[in-house]
Amino acid sequence: xxxxxxxxxxxxxxxxxxxxxxxxxxxxxxxxxxxxxxxxxxxxxxxxxxxxxxxxxxxxxxxxxxxxxxxxxxxxxxxxxxxxxxxxxxxxxxxxxxxxxxxxxxxxxxxxx
Amino acid sequence: xxxxxxxxxxxxxxxxxxxxxxxxxxxxxxxxxxxxxxxxxxxxxxxxxxxxxxxxxxxxxxxxxxxxxxxxxxxxxxxxxxxxxxxxxxxxxxxxxxxxxxxxxxxxxxxxxxxxxxxxxxxxxxxxxxxxxxxxxxxxxxxxxxxxxxxxxxxxxxxxxxxxxxxxxxxxxxxxxxxxxxxxxxxxxxxxxxxxxxxxxxxxxx
Numbered sequence: 001x002x003x004x005x006x007x008x009x010x011x012x013x014x015x016x017x018x019x020x021x022x023x024x025x026x027x028x029x030x031x032x033x034x035x036x037x038x039x040x041x042x043x044x045x046x047x048x049x050x051x052x053x054x055x056x057x058x059x060x061x062x063x064x065x066x067x068x069x070x071x072x073x074x075x076x077x078x079x080x081x082x083x084x085x086x087x088x089x090x091x092x093x094x095x096x097x098x099x100x101x102x103x104x105x106x107x108x109x110x111x112x113x
Numbered sequence: 114x115x116x117x118x119x120x121x122x123x124x125x126x127x128x129x130x131x132x133x134x135x136x137x138x139x140x141x142x143x144x145x146x147x148x149x150x151x152x153x154x155x156x157x158x159x160x161x162x163x164x165x166x167x168x169x170x171x172x173x174x175x176x177x178x179x180x181x182x183x184x185x186x187x188x189x190x191x192x193x194x195x196x197x198x199x200x201x202x203x204x205x206x207x208x209x210x211x212x213x214x215x216x217x218x219x220x221x222x223x224x225x226x227x228x229x230x231x232x233x234x235x236x237x238x239x240x241x242x243x244x245x246x247x248x249x250x251x252x253x254x255x256x257x258x259x260x261x262x263x264x265x266x267x268x269x270x271x272x273x274x275x276x277x278x279x280x281x282x283x284x285x286x287x288x289x290x291x292x293x294x295x296x297x298x299x300x301x302x303x304x305x306x307x308x309x310x311x312x313x314x315x316x317x318x319x
Contacts, residue, residue: 027145028148046179047178071118073144
């Protein structure tokens with residue numbers, strides 16, 4: 001993942017946000033979607049994505065559906081009820097983090113300062 | 114271009130050869146690789162070569178590391194489920210019943226010999242016979258047997274068998290009965306978890 005230290009802490013939130021928007025997604029689809037949205041700037045590797053998905057699943061934030069697609073079994077991930085609530089919390093946390101970083105990095109642009 | 118069932122099976126077999134045991138773990142990796150190949154437009158002629166190259170690349174190393182840690186997690190879950198069965202009311206009841214049977218029958222010399230023969234037969238079957246089983250059907254039983262390390266009881270049983278030479282020793286008699294009842298109950302639990310695993314696997318494939 002590019003700039004891994006900066007993005008690492010937000011990976012779970014990125015996954016949850018994508019699932020909130022798209023309903024259900026499979027692993028490869030998530031990597032491609034992130035690449036597309038960030039115009040190739042952010043590349044989530046398998047080594048980072050799947051452990052994050054499995055952890056979210058173990059925490060009860062994601063649910064899985066297995067379906068036969070094109071001669072193989074495909075595992076789709078979707079948010080559980082608690083996952084939906086947690087996504088809202090994490091997104092507001094992330095927004096606050098971005099706002100604070102903005103204030104710190106470029107105080108001139110920040111309103112009220 | 115979509116991959117054929119034969120090509121998907123080749124990916125699955127390659128992952129099996131890399132030590133990925135659980136189908137659900139393998140399925141996710143297979144789908145990831147297959148989708149990548151399809152996006153790259155791999156055709157039928159170059160498939161084998163591309164798969165061979167992929168299986169020797171650094172990308173598969175990362176993917177396998179993730180899958181193996183997932184596999185370890187699944188192994189631990191079944192291991193825990195096996196141990197937890199001993200501390201449920203049903204488990205304790207089965208263990209107590211097994212102990213009572215072994216202890217009571219142990220008082221009769223012919224029954225004691227029969228039990229020992231049965232026990233040793235199961236031990237030997239578990240050690241060697243499992244290897245002769247049809248791997249596709251009983252592979253999980255073999256894995257679980259290795260995972261729960263029930264074969265450690267063989268050493269204890271051998272010690273307890275020494276009690277045969279000290280017929281008056283109550284300690285050996287107790288030890289033998291306890292170990293044998295644990296082993297019989299353990300085998301039964303392995304059988305139960307194997308059934309649960311098969312049922313779960315069937316549900317996944319519906």
